[in-house]
Amino acid sequence: MERIEAIQKITEQLNDELIICNIGFPSRELYAVKDSPNNFYMLGSMGMASSIGLGLALAQKRRVVVLDGDGSLLMNLGSLVTIFNQKPNNLILVILDNGCYGSTGSQCSYASTVNLSRVAEAVGFKNLFLFWNEIDFSEILNINESIFVHVKVEKGNADVPVIDIEPEDIKSRFIEEVIGR
Amino acid sequence: MKDSSQTIYQALKNAGINFVVSLPCVNLGKLMEMVECDIDVIHVPVNREEEGFGICAGAYLGGKKTAILMQNSGLGNSVNVLASLYKLYKIPIIMIISHRGTEGEFMNAQVPMGEATTGVLDALEITYFNPKTPEDALKLISKAVTHADMESVPVGILLEISFW
Ligand SMILES: Cc1ncc(C[n+]2csc(CCOP(=O)(O)OP(=O)(O)O)c2C)c(N)n1
Numbered sequence A: 001m002e003r004i005e006a007i008q009k010i011t012e013q014l015n016d017e018l019i020i021c022n023i024g025f026p027s028r029e030l031y032a033v034k035d036s037p038n039n040f041y042m043l044g045s046m047g048m049a050s051s052i053g054l055g056l057a058l059a060q061k062r063r064v065v066v067l068d069g070d071g072s073l074l075m076n077l078g079s080l081v082t083i084f085n086q087k088p089n090n091l092i093l094v095i096l097d098n099g100c101y102g103s104t105g106s107q108c109s110y111a112s113t114v115n116l117s118r119v120a121e122a123v124g125f126k127n128l129f130l131f132w133n134e135i136d137f138s139e140i141l142n143i144n145e146s147i148f149v150h151v152k153v154e155k156g157n158a159d160v161p162v163i164d165i166e167p168e169d170i171k172s173r174f175i176e177e178v179i180g181r
Numbered sequence B: 001m002k003d004s005s006q007t008i009y010q011a012l013k014n015a016g017i018n019f020v021v022s023l024p025c026v027n028l029g030k031l032m033e034m035v036e037c038d039i040d041v042i043h044v045p046v047n048r049e050e051e052g053f054g055i056c057a058g059a060y061l062g063g064k065k066t067a068i069l070m071q072n073s074g075l076g077n078s079v080n081v082l083a084s085l086y087k088l089y090k091i092p093i094i095m096i097i098s099h100r101g102t103e104g105e106f107m108n109a110q111v112p113m114g115e116a117t118t119g120v121l122d123a124l125e126i127t128y129f130n131p132k133t134p135e136d137a138l139k140l141i142s143k144a145v146t147h148a149d150m151e152s153v154p155v156g157i158l159l160e161i162s163f164w
């Protein structure tokens, strides 16, 4: 499964969740698949997706889905430990794992030799899901605890344009969506 | 003279800060305890300051008023997130920074980062205040929060060794 297919399959099954999306092609692909004020597109700060998602989940009640990458999670691996300890009941951490730094030319990451699900399990995560082909969120959306979702995807990026929204506008429309109602 | 930790805590409360992340410094211990005991403030201890900035950015998107309690060395750990998240999107935060390597420092090892600290803040174009006494801190933190909110930017409060 290509990463953009995974993003498509996940967003199709979501309802009103807030999405924090990883820097680089993942955000561009999400933008191409389904733009929404519910989406926060990262344009920098590699590694921070899971942390931003944690802060957002702790700050308000709506469910938060983080679309993170293997390389980015490895850059901020301590975040798993913090999430496990804080135990937000409205956070779904999805790792789109292509075993590489896809956005910069698919150079191998250590996720190609280390199983990130087992890392999450060792940290203490109880709700672990692994998908290779199909992605089924029906059970996931019924769990009110922190959830780790490991999705294996192929290397490579879709041919999609850059995001033509100013960072401040990405932020302000997102905040309006979260707080303004 | 007022208690230094109590004053910082009071100033943060006065300013409506309700979400705090922290990583210890010897000088921050008492303040961290006060924040932890306050049921109206969400307190998230973190493993690395950079992560703390990420968490506070998310909390801000969710409507919280945030602060980070850290040593100045943590600023070094957080340069990229301050530039490519906070500056890029315009996100406010109050940084309560124990500034080691300043006058009275007993550990030489703290000096290099201590000396680099204001240069790093200047390079990031981050405004900072340097209260010398608790009375000073009360006023300057209030000013810092107003500035952070108005401009939607991080603001630093540098607390040198002599402050504590
Ligand atoms: C601190 C930092 N280092 C390196 C980069 C360059 N960079 C941008 S995206 C990316 C790859 C991220 O990999 P991953 O999280 O696995 O996502 P993928 O693109 O594979 O989906 C890298 C290395 C950066 N933006 N910031």
Ligand SMILES: [Mg+2]
Pocket: A069, A070, A071, A096, A097, A098, A099, A100, A101, A102, A109
């Ligand atoms: Mg990857």
